[in-house]
Amino acid sequence: MSTNLQRLSKKAPEGWDEVLPTLEMFENRMKDAVNESHEGKRKHESTWPIHRIHYEKSRYIYELYYTKKEISRELLDFCIREKVVDGNLMAKWKKPGYEFLCSLAAINKGSTNFGTTNVCRVPLRLRSGKITPSVVTGCISCASCDKGAPIWWNSNIEGRAGGSKRAADAEEDEEVEKRAAMLRGEGGSDAKRSRTGDTLD
Template sequence: MPKVSRNHRYKFKKEPPEGFSKIEHALNSFSEKMKEAEKQTLEVNRPKYESTWKITMLNHQRSRYIFDLYYKRKLISRKLYDWLIANKFADKELIAKWKKNGYEKLCCLQCIQVGNTNQQTTCICRVPKASMNGSDNEQGKHIRCKNCGCRGCASTD
């Protein structure tokens, strides 16, 4: 996200293309939520890795909002979409994965990097819920990803 000046206007190298004013309010809302998430402290007995879950979730939501505006609803121009990506309003790599088969619901890029796990496999949230052991679900356990807190982003769910 670009740095925000004191008068809460964005500083860009180039002026935003036409149509930015229509989505500026939503992007400002995401920016405010992100600031709140960065300031938020963890409860006493919570694991440290949970501290970034809210930030990762907001990054996903903001990127998904821009992805849907351009690819699904076709409400913004290509020029505005490219400008938003260049000014880091959305995660370019995450959007690139969403366009591929099997990654339509991907929560974050860390979940598909095999080097981050002990078994050199993808994250638990990428496993379809139907193929998980039924006893875990019956006991009320909710398996969550340590990277982002996702409960399941497999495309078959």
């Protein structure tokens, strides 16, 4: 059975065959994330993996064109036109201050209680109290000054390659870490007990 991506092969420009296996891997991960059980998760937590995979797939094509210069403009435009990747998110990455924006949902002021952007847009050094992920996207930080790439709910902050020194020094609240471990599928009874915590809302 052919996938939607394989069906696009008939009209795809040169270079498509090189990116197709990686794009199919992202599609398979997305299907798994969509079909994953929501049991024990809060309303938005089930969408966190979807935001991350959506970011990673778009970033893969973005970097192939803008950073590595390994694909043609024609292939980039084809991927955007066929909605293989998110052209609007890519357009934001070209603007100062939005180079590592995790999701357009993070800057949608209508999705927050006070009409502001999500907490992940606030640099870690300017935050007080607990360092927690955005309730909407699961991103801990995608502020450009924290450098590197978004720090996601399931990132190993301390050992994260290319991560912010500030992020490595930040102390995560113990309960947040337990919930993150549960979402990563780690831990036993501690992770299960943390499901009743209220630190991410």
